[in-house]
Amino acid sequence: xxxxxxxxxxxxxxxxxxxAVSSVSLDINEGDIYGVIGFSGAGKSTLLRxxxxxEQPDSGEISVDGENMLSMSRKQLLQKRKSIGxxxxxxxxxxxxxxxxxxxxxxxxxxxxxxxRKERALECLKTVDLLDKVNxxxxxxxxxxxxxxxxxxxxxxxPKVLLCDEPTSAVDPQxxxxxxxxxxxxxxxxxxxxxxxxxxxxxxNKICNKVAVMEQGKVxxxxxLEENKDIKPRSVISKILFNESKESIQKGDVYVx
Amino acid sequence: MWDKIIPVLPEMKLALWQTFYMxxxxxxxxxxxxxxxxxxxxxxxxxxxxxLPAFNLILNAFVNIFRSVxxxxxxxxxIPFTRLIVGTAIGTTAAIVPMTISCIPYFARxxxxxxxxxxxxxxxxxxxxGANRFQLVWKVLYSEARAGIANNITIVTVSFISYSTIVGIxxxxxxxxxxxxxxxxxxxxxxxxxxxxxxxxxVQIVQSVGNLVVKKLDKRI
Numbered sequence: 001x002x003x004x005x006x007x008x009x010x011x012x013x014x015x016x017x018x019x020a021v022s023s024v025s026l027d028i029n030e031g032d033i034y035g036v037i038g039f040s041g042a043g044k045s046t047l048l049r050x051x052x053x054x055e056q057p058d059s060g061e062i063s064v065d066g067e068n069m070l071s072m073s074r075k076q077l078l079q080k081r082k083s084i085g086x087x088x089x090x091x092x093x094x095x096x097x098x099x100x101x102x103x104x105x106x107x108x109x110x111x112x113x114x115x116x117r118k119e120r121a122l123e124c125l126k127t128v129d130l131l132d133k134v135n136x137x138x139x140x141x142x143x144x145x146x147x148x149x150x151x152x153x154x155x156x157x158x159p160k161v162l163l164c165d166e167p168t169s170a171v172d173p174q175x176x177x178x179x180x181x182x183x184x185x186x187x188x189x190x191x192x193x194x195x196x197x198x199x200x201x202x203x204x205n206k207i208c209n210k211v212a213v214m215e216q217g218k219v220x221x222x223x224x225l226e227e228n229k230d231i232k233p234r235s236v237i238s239k240i241l242f243n244e245s246k247e248s249i250q251k252g253d254v255y256v257x
Numbered sequence: 258m259w260d261k262i263i264p265v266l267p268e269m270k271l272a273l274w275q276t277f278y279m280x281x282x283x284x285x286x287x288x289x290x291x292x293x294x295x296x297x298x299x300x301x302x303x304x305x306x307x308x309l310p311a312f313n314l315i316l317n318a319f320v321n322i323f324r325s326v327x328x329x330x331x332x333x334x335x336i337p338f339t340r341l342i343v344g345t346a347i348g349t350t351a352a353i354v355p356m357t358i359s360c361i362p363y364f365a366r367x368x369x370x371x372x373x374x375x376x377x378x379x380x381x382x383x384x385x386x387g388a389n390r391f392q393l394v395w396k397v398l399y400s401e402a403r404a405g406i407a408n409n410i411t412i413v414t415v416s417f418i419s420y421s422t423i424v425g426i427x428x429x430x431x432x433x434x435x436x437x438x439x440x441x442x443x444x445x446x447x448x449x450x451x452x453x454x455x456x457x458x459x460v461q462i463v464q465s466v467g468n469l470v471v472k473k474l475d476k477r478i
Contacts, residue, residue, distance in 0.1 A: 052385055054381060054384060054385060077387075078387040078388070078389055079387060080387070081384075081385060081386060081387035082386065082387040084385070085385075086382070086385040086386075088378060088381075088382060090378055092376065092378040092379045092381065092382035093379070093382075094379055094397065094400065094401065095376075095379070095401060095476055095477045096400050096401060096403060096404075096474070096475075096476045096477075097400070097476075105383070105386070105396075106386040106387075108396070109383070109386055109387060109388045109392055109396070110387070137476040138476075139476060139477055139478055150382075157386070163385075
């Protein structure tokens with residue numbers, strides 16, 4: 001579904017060039033919930049944002065659903081983005097629009113009629129159980145509710161892929177579980193492939209079937225969590241991440257689903 | 258006191274009308290054109306949606322130049338331009354030209370800073386949905402900034418009620434000119450005081466209405 005080949009991205013900083021992502025290749029299959037984990041500054045968000053070209057890679061190849069993202073015209077890219085949903089750590093809802101108008105916004109951009117927009121938005125809000133908040137403004141919602149609105153908004157255009165940039169990092173632990181449950185539901189019921197960037201191992205444990213571990217712009221290891229229940233991390237960073245999660249499992253604050 | 262005021266009432270009414278006319282027209286034109294300039298200032302910045310640093314530099318210089326000329330000097334300096342636009346450099350309509358010219362860069366700066374406060378993440382979210390640049394500006398930037406824009410309009414309106422008192426110099430008339438003619442040139446202090454009181458009341462009304470609109474538009478809290 002998503003194929004990333006040898007992708008590089010450098011940023012110019014006052015202290016010179018900085019390799020945000022270097023020579024990353026990943027293959028994400030249809031139906032995957034693919035985790036990308038690493039500490040902050042590892043380049044995971046930059047990698048994610050290159051999938052829908054919010055960030056332009058310096059070199060490499062990216063294709064989504066068989067289409068080369070880098071050879072598209074701007075018009076084609078804007079069209080293509082409608083089939084790639086995205087949610088963010090800080091929700092990024094439009095503050096001056098109601099929940100309903102937020103969720104119908106992608107359809108408004110696409111030029112859908114008012115009735116069609118409303119119908120579809122209500123459908124999506126039902127998926128995230130927020131039909132009681134249709135006319136509320138985002139400022140009156142809790143973090144978890146805001147993220148659910150964002151999820152509903154991301155699926156209105158019936159995308160094939162959902163990109164999640166630290167979707168549970170700004171919500172409390174219980175809400176985190178709920179958000180992950182909804183993502184799982186969307187993946188299973190709607191068949192949407194999910195890529196989820198996180199720094200929390202329990203997120204990976206709860207919903208991901210595959211995971212890539214990133215450090216300093218590189219993917220150091222990838223694991224298939226379905227096939228291999230007994231993960232043996234080789235790199236230092238993976239060991240840290242995986243052991244951390246084992247400890248927290250022992251402490252009992254991680255939901256193992 | 259009333260015996261002094263009643264005879265000048267018709268003249269005062271005309272002056273108020275002139276002020277209303279000058280301020281309304283120049284603020285409307287200034288807001289529309291200033292929004293355009295301010296939007297360009299915002300969009301062409303480094304790291305923004307259009308990224309045209311050279312254009313941004315030039316536009317910035319223009320805005321700064323017009324912002325630095327004191328209003329009284331600007332009014333006089335652009336007399337040839339005013340004549341070109343309205344056919345005469347004297348009168349109430351002529352006074353609208355310097356007021357508008359002064360309002361554009363002022364409003365452009367105000368609205369640029371309002372735009373800079375709009376959450377980049379929201380714009381990015383719309384980009385991820387495939388919004389084109391026009392939609393990003395029209396449906397996201399302006400919508401997110403709307404309370405700030407209403408506040409900016411209130412600020413310039415109040416400022417230009419004050420500026421309008423200067424255009425008596427080119428025969429623009431208005432309430433300020435009226436106050437100067439009676440209160441300063443003819444030593445009728447009472448008329449001057451009454452006029453100032455009226456201006457205070459007008460400004461209070463403008464500010465209150467502005468605040469009300471801002472409150473109505475702002476859904477952030």
